Amino acid sequence: MSVHNSSVRNRFGTTAAIALMVSVGAVLVSACGPENGDSAPTAAPTGAAPGAAAPGTTAPGAPAPSGSAAPGGKVVNGTSAANHLTISTGTSTVALNGATVDFGTVVRDLAWSPDGKKAAFVNGNGDLMTANPDGSGKVVLARNPGGETWSHPTWQHATADPSVIAGAEALERYAAIVFTSEKSGTLRLAKVLTKSPGATPEVLTPRISEGGGDPLPQPPQTGNTWANAGGHRGEIVYANTPANEVYLYDDYIRPATRDLGKGSQPALAPDGEHVVFVRSVNGHDHLFTRSTQIDQTAEKDLTPSATTDYTEPAWSPDGRTIAVRTPDGISTLPADGSAAPTQVSTIKGLPSYRP
Template structure:
């Protein structure tokens, strides 16, 4: 299977060392629903990409693009952000300078914090404008950390978990590569400076035959969704995608061949990458245990579609291509359309 090429290209670091084509200084990163702080510096528009559906003129220097204006794929209205492995992040129709290398940017469920791996390999969090940076976990050395994701869980009246039990889901899960051995690790967001612990996907034992146990190493590219701490991830040696949920009791399910999985915000659907006829395609499927049908969203692909991300409403998928960022309807009703010439990792800020 050609999925190995996907892993080799982006591997466990997914750090894109490509510069944004414009310089940038600090920008207000206020989203449409989040009343964040005022800008602490001037904004620099990212420029309009060919084929970008702009609804107005580019924002003038010194201000972020209005919510209705799409500049090089990003606006306050569409929530799309792009990190490039440099200190700048494209969002809100402009670029924000985080003052440090930003790799594998991921947003908290409420959109008020960003998580990323910095140039020293540490796990950091920051405000959307790049201020308020905190080293959540210090890399001990000899490891490569990548692709953090914020777990999320809310109280369920039908489950007597309680607030104390839910604390374990206020965490960030990421990949640690130590000497070529890949494992998922986890650190609580309320414990800056804590030592991450290994997240061990497994199945709780039932009353009958022992349940099959998933691989403990080779795990990478975790992505959280839903409201019960669910995580999907890829296992490199088996080229399989797994869903892990330990809200009530540990349960891990094999969802089939693929890589670079991402869960919808409600946790009901999955998008992942699989090689078909020499190109990386996007597939979706339900996460329900009794629904296994898959759909190829890019059956006529003539390029590679990788690193997918869901929009907050679950209706749109952003994806990286060799030419920049494209988006497509999550139901597969239209082919991908390029929206940005910025080459980086797409993510959506809730």
């Protein structure tokens, strides 16, 4: 079995592809009206057939969107309140709770807050936004200054640990959204506090605290992308594109960044104890998982018999299931690798779970 360490064939991975999406999204969002925090419109999407249902509803006589089967037995939606799965496709509509919700603006790279009450995403103008799950209450958290492409936000968070850190004020620096910023071909991670709408994002600098001995090698400062938060101490995993490496970033006690091995598109388990990532094997993108503990380095291929590409993984809130994108839609599999992936939706988009 040959293992290739080149970067995964990411459908959203190239700068050109992202830039194109921003350009197209800007045209789409211009038809949606101003983003001023008002509730999202409820009209059917442009181009809908006469008599089509409004977003978030099902047309009279139509099959229920969740669990209904297309010809051949494939599920046409796959989202429900029970499984927490949501799918964003780079349009104004998001599949969740077995329905389609119109956010009234382009939604790219949707991510949910730890309590599930807010969504974060990049709109068609390239701005970082938050909104309620029904698309209302939209807020521009950070406005793109131009000349940059923002993507893949994630909600960083932490809980108080009396032995290390305590109090709401001490935890405020972890109530933030981390995302990728690309400028002039250079990728960096950026961060903005959720309590400060309109603030200028700051560059997140992965680093290792210096001890009293020889200087420690510092992780790369550029080429960093695809951040994903988990755990209870502000931990983030991210990928470094030039090195094709996955890193774990943690500065809860002191700055610490660790290399977790070859891969891309990492996702951190809700408890922070495991990471899943993508690596190319024998011509297909496989899913691998490993512990985040420093003394446990064994990896497991969750898709050893893959005959298609599995990319953009996301953990369920209970940490038992992983959703993944395929060329045919969305599939899910047990996080322990005890069963092969099963297609649950024909919607082609980015999977995420709402806690």
